[in-house]
Amino acid sequence: MKRVVLILLAVLAVVAILVAGFKLMAPFFRFERRVDFDAPAVLAIDLQGLVVERSPPEFFAAELEGAQHEMHSLRLALERAAHDDRIAGVHMRIGAPGYGWAKADELRSALGEFRDAGKFVYAFTAITDELGYFVALGADSLFLLPNAGIEMNGFRVETPFVQEMFEKIGIAPQVEAIGVYKSAADMFRRTNMSEPDREATRAILDGVYSRFVDAVVEERGVDRSRFVRALERGIYLSRDHLALGLVDGELHESEVRKRAVARALDVDPDGLWSGDVERHVVDVRDYAAGLSPGPRGAQGTIAVVYAVGAIMGGDSGYDPVFGRTMGAETMKRMLREVAEDGSLDAVVIRIDSPGGDAIASEEIWGAVEALREFVPVVVSMGDVAASGGYYMAAGADRIVASPATLTGSIGVFGILFDASEVYDKLGIDWDTLKTNAAADFPTSIRPLTEAERETFRQLIEHTYLSFLGRVAAGRGMSELAVDSVAQGRVWSGAAAAERGLVDELGGLEDALASAREAAGLEPDAPVLLQVYPREQTPLDRLRELLYLRELGGARSVGAGASLSPRQRLALEALGDLAQGMAGFGVALREGSGRAIAAMPWIPSIR
Helix, strand or coil: CHHHHHHHHHHHHHHHHHHHHHHHHHHHHCCCCCCCCCCCEEEEEEEEEEEECCCCCCHHHHHHHCCCEEHHHHHHHHHHHCCCCCEEEEEEEEEEEECCHHHHHHHHHHHHHHHHCCCEEEEEEEEEEHHHHHHHCCCCEEEEEEEEEEEECCCCCCCCCCHHHHHHHCCEEEEEEECCCCCCCHHHHCCCCCHHHHHHHHHHHHHHHHHHHHHHHHHHCCCHHHHHHHHHHCECCHHHHHHHCCCCEECCHHHHHHHHHHHHHCCCHHHCCHHHHHHCEEEHHHHHHCCCCCCCCCCEEEEEEEEECEEECCCCEEECCCEEEEEHHHHHHHHHHHHCCCCCCEEEEEEEECEEEHHHHHHHHHHHHHHCCCCCEEEEEEEEEECHHHHHHCCCCEEEECCCCEEECCCEEEEEEECHHHHHHHCCCCCCCCCCCCCCCCCCCCCCCHHHHHHHHHHHHHHHHHHHHHHHHHHCCCHHHHHHHCCCCEEEHHHHHHCCCCCEECCHHHHHHHHHHHCCCCCCCCEEEEEECCCCCHHHHHHHHHHHHHCCCCHHHHHCCCCCHHHHHHHHHHHHHHHHCHHHHHHHHHCCCCCEEECCCCCCCC
8 A cells, every 4th residue: 555655646746747847848838828818808018128120039049138029029919900800909008118219110100000990009108218209109198107207308329439448458459441431440549429420420310309309299289399499408297298298198007008998898997897907908929929920811922031130250149248149150041041942922131230240241141142043132121220231231122221220331440459558567478480471460469560551451441342342233323322322321211212222211011012012912912921030949949948047047137137226227228338339349259350340339319
């Protein structure tokens, strides 16, 4: 009897371990979520946190990035919900924006199409800024937390310069840049903006400001001159937002949620209790997880390839300091896989990249050019597709950009670090043997000679001329015409379209319409979308999960868990600085002496 009991206990223990293990591992295998809600329902969208074009397929990298939403899923959910009889409206929470102006444009556009289908959007915010408010303008009604506020005081751009930092530690950056506006080099050799850089940045800043004011006046019906005067002194308090007509009232989020559900049910909000409300609410992530990749009766298949991050050689990954990286080898493999898929009618490459290593950019350009031999290729530009990001776009048949996209920056720079002063301070001496006179070029133990500096400049200039040639061929322009709008200058998508660098203004949906036309389909024909990069297999995720646990649970680090508000603010500030300094990051990763086709930094226009 004792033996039987022991066997039963052992069996129960094994079952318990298996059940616990299944529950532990299930989230990482991404089983399809069951969408369970009562219709008519309200789609809940929480826009607090990072929104990316597409999360990395690798579990470990995705956890480090810690995105709240993918634009791909948000677009798909809003598009399908607009035609889903079970969904009556949207309840949207606006928080601190984790996205840029191009994504904000597309979110507003998607919300507008949802409302055009005869449905409603209620928005709530406790605290946000102009960028978050810009998205909230896509709602029918906007409510503010009592005694809270929205920061509205105009826009600024703060540019970092590191010349004095290097001087203090005894390192001399030796920089060569081609392009009057290629200000990535300026951060290493100046302490403030050059006049060309100031001119280009001012144009982008004024463009965002103008579009913001126009949108507020149009959507809220406020008096323009009164609103501009208020911006001059800053609008912070809820009473001022109410007085100007910028919000529709002060309510707590639970009350806004209840009102949204009451409207969906066509009942009095006072007659609802919390249990009724929650049964008629579905989170957008759960809703999107249950959607098929294409509508019924699809007439074709289009691949959507996401190209996200700073461009570098090797494989794609995630840099804990500088963020997502786009590896040339990964992109080439993925584009070859796309080219070999005989079922595709067209390809849309969605680029969100400040550029990076020039050689890697050339490699990806070649893969895009090769892909065009098989199917039409359309580029859709996200928040930023500049420098190396524009380089790879030049190989496409057509380019579509948001008016707010940061693009262009057709220029190249290179940097060599002279650390001889640091070695002197540390008491480190060097002695050199060489077989040829040029064998110690480049080196960090002495400054460049005049002859070496000229050689270095010629190398950078050669890369710039190659860049011009790729753009000229892709855009059907002369190299002289490209040079006149290049010189490293960053343009908004709207300005780039005026200068022939972009074919059309719009978002991903517009790029898909162009891809349909290029494939001989109707612009609004239903299509199946094949999304790249592909998700990992369960076995791949298991390997990464085990590796993650060995490192001590980096999940909490990526999500920012267990941090005090002060710690979180400090990390966010450091993250903004690190991720913004795109050119600096590429120079550190790729090593000195490489030709770099990157934006100087990614401006945060807030």
